[in-house]
Amino acid sequence: MRTELSTVAPTQTGNESLLGGVADWAVTMMETIGAPGAGLAIALENLFPPLPSEVILPLAGFTASRGDFSLAEALFWTTAGSVVGAYLLYLLGVLLGRDRMRRLVARVPLVDLEDVDSVEAWFNRHGYKAVFFGRMVPIFRSLVSIPAGIERMPVWKFLGLTLAGSLIWNTIFVLSGYYLGENWHLVEQYADIFQKLVIAAVVLLVAFFVVSKVRKVRRKRQSS
Template identity: 50%
Template sequence: MIEDVSYGWLGDLLMAVMEALGPIGLGIAVFVENVFPPIPSELFLALAGFTAANGTFTPAAGILWATIGSVTGALVLYGLGAWLGRRRLYKIAYAMPLVDIDDVERTERWFIRFGYWTVFLGRMIPIFRSLISIPAGIERMNLWLFTLLTAVGSLIWNSLFIMGGYLLGSNFHLISDYADVFSNVVLGLVIVVLLVWITLRLLRNRRRARDPNYRPETPDEAAARIDALVNQHPTHGTSDA
């Protein structure tokens, strides 16, 4: 029986979903977190472990469905990257007022240089674990290898937090008083970071507009440079498909 305590607005919402749908609800929540990375999966997974300790479902079921949600969300972003392709994605970035082609290009460079290990290790880095799926799709990384590395990395990450919550068990209420604070701090940080980022971009765009020598790079130019980088790193775990 789950104790009548509050785990913050975000935690309480997840608890209600898991009580209604069981571990499948956790899988859905983790899927959403993967597609919208600012949502803190750490809180979700720890609460899932606590829920498992109270007998709602087993830890194994929670880990299984959390991993299914992680892999499914990653495949959606992989498909988005593969469908858009480099040039189309760069054209979209070029048309957006606050986004630079450099922003997309930087992520691609990182993936190309360090290869498929970024997918495995990236699954255990907040926010980045979702974003790395997009360049993997653009580069058409072997889908089976991408799915395997994503599943293994997600399995490790999910197991750590779910088992941590499970081992805390009935003592999880000791940190419940801080859950709402944590949720609000996360939301506040997301808003602050977003506002700072927008402000800096607006100031940068203003400086560029005043510089008569500044010429923005075209999508084709950026894509050609990344194509050349790909040719320099032919064995980074991608496929020709």
């Protein structure tokens, strides 16, 4: 298995450091413990967002297409890994707690507790949607679990929404890898474009927040 991937992925994608390293690591996991290895890889991807599910999931589909394990096993274990990884981050949010989080945020420059209150109010209104749709958005797929834990979202609702959103996301990518076969890595190219758009949107939002806060501080100083 590893030989085929090492010859196909780097020459097609132009991103050898990503596909070569992550694909080889994921292949080793799947070769060692089978379909549960794909689930473990996805669980770790939730805990360490730099690990791209957009590589691991199509690779799991490709591996299933070769008969190393079934398509149903690939979908089951990758979705189980998504839920486990998300739940661990949810527990981190629970351990962090609302009061501790507010004390930490109070030390961050340019961030007021009023901003925290606004975010909490938004999450209380839209938290269920954020957890469900967040499973299909790079970066936020992992991070959304922490505020869910801080706000003590009912755990069974959190797990249900995580399961539903992850199953949709995982099915799309696993099936793509399954039917594309040795061209599984093409999925990552299109997913990478989407991820870059998300990152660009986040950067713009952060820049807007910083500029607005700096202007607010200046206005306070001028009026005092």
